[in-house]
Amino acid sequence: xxxxxxxxxxxxxxxxxxxxxxxxxxxxxxxxxxxxxxxxxxxxxxxxxxxxxxxxxxxxxxxxxxxxxxxxxxxxxxxxxxxxxxxxxxxxxxxxxxxxxxxxxxxxxxxxxxxxxxxxxxxxxxxxxxxxxxxxxxxxxxxxxxxxxxxxxxxxxxxxxxxxxxxxxxxxxxxxxxxxxxxxxxxxxxxxxxxxxxxxxxxxxxxxxxxxxxxxxxxxxxxxxxxxxxxxxxxxxxxxxxxxxxxxxxxxxxxxxxxxxxxxxxxxxxxxxxxxxxxxxxxxxxxxxxxxxxxxxxxxxxxxxxxx
Amino acid sequence: xxxxxxxxxxxxxxxxxxxxxxxxxxxxxxxxxxxxxxxxxxxxxxxxxxxxxxxxxxxxxxxxxxxxxxxxxxxxxxxxxxxxxxxxxxxxxxxxxxxxxxxxxxxxxxxxxxxxxxxxxxxxxxxxxxxxxxxxxxxxxxxxxxxxxxxxxxxxxxxxxxxxxxxxxxxxxxxxxxxxxxxxxxxxxxxxxxxxxxxxxxxxxxxxxxxxxxxxxxxxxxxxxxxxxxxxxxxxxxxxxxxxxxxxxxxxxxxxxxxxxxxxxxxxxxxxxxxxxxxxxxxxxxxxxxxxxxxxxxxxxxxxxxxxxxxxxxxxxxxxxxxxxxxxxxxxxxxxxxxxxxxxxxxxxxxxxxxxxxxxxxxxxxxxxxxxxxxxxxxxxxxxxxxxxxxxxxxxxxxxxxxxxxxxxxxxxxxxxxxxxxxxxxxxxxxxxxxxxxxxxxxxxxx
Numbered sequence: 001x002x003x004x005x006x007x008x009x010x011x012x013x014x015x016x017x018x019x020x021x022x023x024x025x026x027x028x029x030x031x032x033x034x035x036x037x038x039x040x041x042x043x044x045x046x047x048x049x050x051x052x053x054x055x056x057x058x059x060x061x062x063x064x065x066x067x068x069x070x071x072x073x074x075x076x077x078x079x080x081x082x083x084x085x086x087x088x089x090x091x092x093x094x095x096x097x098x099x100x101x102x103x104x105x106x107x108x109x110x111x112x113x114x115x116x117x118x119x120x121x122x123x124x125x126x127x128x129x130x131x132x133x134x135x136x137x138x139x140x141x142x143x144x145x146x147x148x149x150x151x152x153x154x155x156x157x158x159x160x161x162x163x164x165x166x167x168x169x170x171x172x173x174x175x176x177x178x179x180x181x182x183x184x185x186x187x188x189x190x191x192x193x194x195x196x197x198x199x200x201x202x203x204x205x206x207x208x209x210x211x212x213x214x215x216x217x218x219x220x221x222x223x224x225x226x227x228x229x230x231x232x233x234x235x236x237x238x239x240x241x242x243x244x245x246x247x248x249x250x251x252x253x254x255x256x257x258x259x260x261x262x263x264x265x266x267x268x269x270x271x272x273x274x275x276x277x278x279x280x281x282x283x284x285x286x287x288x289x290x291x292x293x294x295x296x297x298x299x300x301x302x303x304x305x306x307x308x
Numbered sequence: 309x310x311x312x313x314x315x316x317x318x319x320x321x322x323x324x325x326x327x328x329x330x331x332x333x334x335x336x337x338x339x340x341x342x343x344x345x346x347x348x349x350x351x352x353x354x355x356x357x358x359x360x361x362x363x364x365x366x367x368x369x370x371x372x373x374x375x376x377x378x379x380x381x382x383x384x385x386x387x388x389x390x391x392x393x394x395x396x397x398x399x400x401x402x403x404x405x406x407x408x409x410x411x412x413x414x415x416x417x418x419x420x421x422x423x424x425x426x427x428x429x430x431x432x433x434x435x436x437x438x439x440x441x442x443x444x445x446x447x448x449x450x451x452x453x454x455x456x457x458x459x460x461x462x463x464x465x466x467x468x469x470x471x472x473x474x475x476x477x478x479x480x481x482x483x484x485x486x487x488x489x490x491x492x493x494x495x496x497x498x499x500x501x502x503x504x505x506x507x508x509x510x511x512x513x514x515x516x517x518x519x520x521x522x523x524x525x526x527x528x529x530x531x532x533x534x535x536x537x538x539x540x541x542x543x544x545x546x547x548x549x550x551x552x553x554x555x556x557x558x559x560x561x562x563x564x565x566x567x568x569x570x571x572x573x574x575x576x577x578x579x580x581x582x583x584x585x586x587x588x589x590x591x592x593x594x595x596x597x598x599x600x601x602x603x604x605x606x607x608x609x610x611x612x613x614x615x616x617x618x619x620x621x622x623x624x625x626x627x628x629x630x631x632x633x634x635x636x637x638x639x640x641x642x643x644x645x646x647x648x649x650x651x652x653x654x655x656x657x658x659x660x661x662x663x664x665x666x667x668x669x670x671x672x673x674x675x676x677x678x679x680x681x682x683x684x685x686x687x688x689x690x691x692x693x694x695x696x697x698x699x700x701x702x703x704x705x706x707x708x709x710x711x712x713x714x715x716x717x718x719x720x721x722x723x724x725x726x727x728x729x730x731x732x733x734x735x736x737x738x739x740x741x742x743x744x745x746x747x748x749x750x751x752x753x754x755x
Contacts, residue, residue, distance in 0.1 A: 089557065
């Protein structure tokens, strides 16, 4: 699949509920075959945006373009799989009947649904629960069934809203594995989370929203490198003169076996490396420290919250 | 369309295979048979004979009284069926009297000779017999019975049924004696006392037919049946909507199909279940009815099967569906406003009240199906789904009135569906608290 192909495009999308603006002039692209992380604190407008993407609500202004078509029509909905954050199953209905019903609502005949259902139930380890009622299943099991209902109709776009909340670590790993398999199969995946470690592991692209507005976005790599705060970790023998250069180095923080060097603003870490080598120091580690997604999240969201 | 059918199918199968449907379908006819048979059975129970002592100081009244108490029952029994049929329209007092006549049961009459004892002496003896339970009631007839009070003594003076019978017997006896004293022959007396026979006949386009009240019951049962099914299935809709909201399934559903499709699928699915149940009842009632009436006729009871015109059956079907969609839509709207079934139960009071009003307004309509009042009720949405079938059962109204009623109902349903679909779309995704009416109005305006 062509990585430049756009699955979803949001253009100046705004959604208001009464006086409250839930989503404010939001624009971004989701590229095909990639995992798109939709990040933000609680109440930032993630679920409101996702509801528009899956066609539950329509934007007040702005455009949503999905699979090259404008607006999310019911036939396009059949190509989306959606695992909502607030989710549930019919308590007294057998798992097999529920999954058949959800598949039927995506225009999948029950025979086809049965075949795929068997595959997925096997995959998540719930094969023996097929004819049980939902009320007999634990919360984690129910969540895996809900996940199956989001992928059973083999959608091109899979939208997962906080898919890992409430799952134990083993099942989180299982789900991550499955998401990566789906990506390998060419599916486009949007997932919203506030778990930055998971997002960092999975996402190709991210967007961070806060207070209805986009804060930053782009490929994860670029986002992170743009946040490099001139912090270098080095393990070095010698070169003390270089580290005392006040034009270059703002601060030296000593750790047990390495130093953390905070460079002066606008100072180039490459000059530091060059000077160290020229001074004859032995360098066993020289690393530009990237902030974690968590740091970026806290920095951007915290900053916004203080300013507001 | 395929999604709509999937919703219909799920709702239908879910409900039809549920235990409550099977039990309800079986139980309701048994219960309605119970409602009709049990009172009849109670009426026909002959309690222990009431032992009556009569102290006749006049010396004239004992014979006619005992004759009246011992034989009076037969005549009353013939009228009991009519009494039951009419009882719905009668005042409480009248009903009690009728019941007394029917339930009079047996009497054992005993003449207490005064001999040379004083009345006080005899009363002491009889009081003792009342207390040791060898006598139930005694009556003291004064020597001058034309003026003085009769007196009745009993252990249990609240047995109004036996007392009413005794009072009747006393009155009859006195009347008979008075007439005899005016030198009328016994035959002449019987002639004077003979009651008339009133047979009611129903005039329809197809001619005159005897009708002794069967059609009243039919009409009443029709009204009651529609009321029950609408109330029960309204609650079913409410429960189903609240479940999808409570469990947050609505979010998944809305990402797969339009809320309107989902809501209508639900209404149609549940509606088909209601029709299935109604169909089972109507067919089994028809079979039982035909069989039962045939049996009754064979055993010599003068009864005819109520005439069911095809117009009535079609009308019943149409107005049932109109009523179902009217009320089901209201219940769906309520379901989308609340967060739990309990909250829904509180909000469901107004539609239940509307339904009850419709059921009760059927009574004046049964009495005068062609009055202005009946006309307005039978075209008014919310009420007409019960009233119009009642009118149809009694006498086919002019076609334009039926069509007008259908038209107004359809208009009301379209308006309700329009409102409910909008509220449904928003309300189903609102979690946490019950919506207020202004909020719902805002949803309707916004969407």
